[in-house]
Amino acid sequence: EDHQATFQEVMKEASPFNFLLTKVTGIPAEFNNKLSVHIKDILSVEMGELVESAQFNFMHDIPWLMEQYPAEHRSKPLLIVHGEERQGKVTLHEGAQNFPNITMCQAKLDMIYGTHHSKMMLLLYTNGLRVVIHTANLIEQDWYQKTQGVWISPLFPKLDKSQMSSDGITGDSITHFKKDLVEYLTMYKSFSLLRWKQHILQHDFTSAKVFLVASVPGRHTGESKNKWGHMKVRKVLGKQGPQASFVKNWSVAGQFSSVGSLGADQSKYLCGEWLQSMLSAKGVGTLYAAKDVTIKTLKLIFPSKENVRTSLEGYPAGASIPYNIQNARKQQYFHAFLHKWKADKRGRSRASPHIKTYALLSPDSKNAAWFMVTSANMSKAAWGTLEKNGNQLMIRSYEIGVMFLPEYFVDGGEQFSLVEDQSTEATPYFPIPWDVPLEPYTKADRPWVWDIPYTDKPDSHGNAWIPG
Numbered sequence: 001e002d003h004q005a006t007f008q009e010v011m012k013e014a015s016p017f018n019f020l021l022t023k024v025t026g027i028p029a030e031f032n033n034k035l036s037v038h039i040k041d042i043l044s045v046e047m048g049e050l051v052e053s054a055q056f057n058f059m060h061d062i063p064w065l066m067e068q069y070p071a072e073h074r075s076k077p078l079l080i081v082h083g084e085e086r087q088g089k090v091t092l093h094e095g096a097q098n099f100p101n102i103t104m105c106q107a108k109l110d111m112i113y114g115t116h117h118s119k120m121m122l123l124l125y126t127n128g129l130r131v132v133i134h135t136a137n138l139i140e141q142d143w144y145q146k147t148q149g150v151w152i153s154p155l156f157p158k159l160d161k162s163q164m165s166s167d168g169i170t171g172d173s174i175t176h177f178k179k180d181l182v183e184y185l186t187m188y189k190s191f192s193l194l195r196w197k198q199h200i201l202q203h204d205f206t207s208a209k210v211f212l213v214a215s216v217p218g219r220h221t222g223e224s225k226n227k228w229g230h231m232k233v234r235k236v237l238g239k240q241g242p243q244a245s246f247v248k249n250w251s252v253a254g255q256f257s258s259v260g261s262l263g264a265d266q267s268k269y270l271c272g273e274w275l276q277s278m279l280s281a282k283g284v285g286t287l288y289a290a291k292d293v294t295i296k297t298l299k300l301i302f303p304s305k306e307n308v309r310t311s312l313e314g315y316p317a318g319a320s321i322p323y324n325i326q327n328a329r330k331q332q333y334f335h336a337f338l339h340k341w342k343a344d345k346r347g348r349s350r351a352s353p354h355i356k357t358y359a360l361l362s363p364d365s366k367n368a369a370w371f372m373v374t375s376a377n378m379s380k381a382a383w384g385t386l387e388k389n390g391n392q393l394m395i396r397s398y399e400i401g402v403m404f405l406p407e408y409f410v411d412g413g414e415q416f417s418l419v420e421d422q423s424t425e426a427t428p429y430f431p432i433p434w435d436v437p438l439e440p441y442t443k444a445d446r447p448w449v450w451d452i453p454y455t456d457k458p459d460s461h462g463n464a465w466i467p468g
């Protein structure tokens with residue numbers, strides 16, 4: 001149908017997961033009316049009467065961003081949290097100079113090669129506070145013809161003074177989302193974020209049913225080792241994850257838009273460390289030893305060269321998929337796990353993925369034991385790498401995401417249904433972005449690599465790709 005769903009209708013339909021995709025220009029209206037939002041919807045007055053906001057991101061086009069706020073909100077205080085340095089920082093400040101309501105916060109990047117990847121909006125309204133965690137840069141290109149993920153929190157009401165306690169965190173949820181978010185903000189050690197920490201402390205987060213999965217740069221030891229990156233996932237799944245017996249032979253799905261250097265063979269990082277965390281479950285450490293991992297255990301979704309060539313944007317979509325030939329050449333083993341990007345169900349097979357999602361899939365791919373949407377790509381910098389004989393987790397970048405576990409949405413829930421007409425009260429449908437079952441690369445498929453030329457076949461706009 002062509003009627004434009006109102007934001008209230010969209011949010012009602014999105015409940016209880018509140019996991020949506022961004023609208024895509026150039027696909028049939030029905031796919032933009034179903035569980036889809038544009039940035040203007042998120043910032044609209046329908047969401048609440050804005051007092052002030054904070055925009056955490058990697059790339060900010062400030063004049064464009066200001067245009068996305070409704071006129072009556074453009075003068076409200078706005079904090080830009082970024083990781084720009086040197087010329088990037090100069091350019092960013094230039095973009096902000098005409099907006100007196102903007103304050104800048106430069107996240108410290110103590111680890112070389114680290115970046116401020118986290119994408120989050122903190123929205124303070126007259127009647128509450130909302131957290132939006134997503135995957136899109138604050139530039140027009142990222143909200144145009146890509147597949148991006150957005151989690152929009154419920155409206156968290158203000159605590160009244162009587163509920164506030166002087167020490168500790170009041171008004172938290174059983175997933176400790178509020179405490180974890182406060183700890184994440186504290187790690188910036190930034191004065192301008194102290195203000196937002198106060199705002200968060202003063203609101204009631206009991207309705208937050210997701211777990212926060214974040215990364216902050218540093219060498220984390222002791223209890224902190226399990227607070228961030230893939231070790232946070234290991235902790236949550238080990239304590240609140242699926243029963244090991246229930247998810248034997250299930251597979252980890254990883255979907256992302258960039259890949260780092262993962263090491264000389266799969267047993268080291270990919271299957272030996274990262275996958276061990278993703279395969280964690282209740283009642284047992286992890287489900288498989290690294291040596292027993294097969295391509296059935298790990299299914300990775302990454303755009304093929306053909307996915308990019310035939311996408312709505314054409315080869316230029318690949319400018320946001322920075323997998324370089326130097327790394328690709330060193331880790332051919334990685335390519336054996338790859339599956340194409342395919343999202344016919346959501347009308348987004350040609351909307352190049354910039355979203356990053358992870359899940360534990362049943363052998364028939366019809367169910368999931370958990371689902372995660374995050375800024376974190378498949379890299380050591382994002383998820384962290386264990387050092388000092390496993391006593392230290394070294395992370396280079398800021399990342400932020402949320403994890404959905406069935407039992408927090410359905411009493412005794414053990415799984416989500418990924419097939420809408422096979423969902424039940426006990427096994428609710430979870431709107432994943434990509435199609436199941438997953439489609440492996442053919443022998444002829446190659447992963448998209450962004451720094452080599454493609455002149456053999458023109459893209460959907462008739463152009464070749466000649467980088468550099």
Ligand SMILES: CC(C)c1cccc2c(O)c(C(=O)O)cnc12
Pocket residue numbers: 058117135136137319320321322
């Ligand atoms: C190699 C780096 C600079 C890069 C290139 C193209 C797109 C990128 C991107 O989209 C992100 C992000 O979204 O966090 C982060 N780095 C990106």
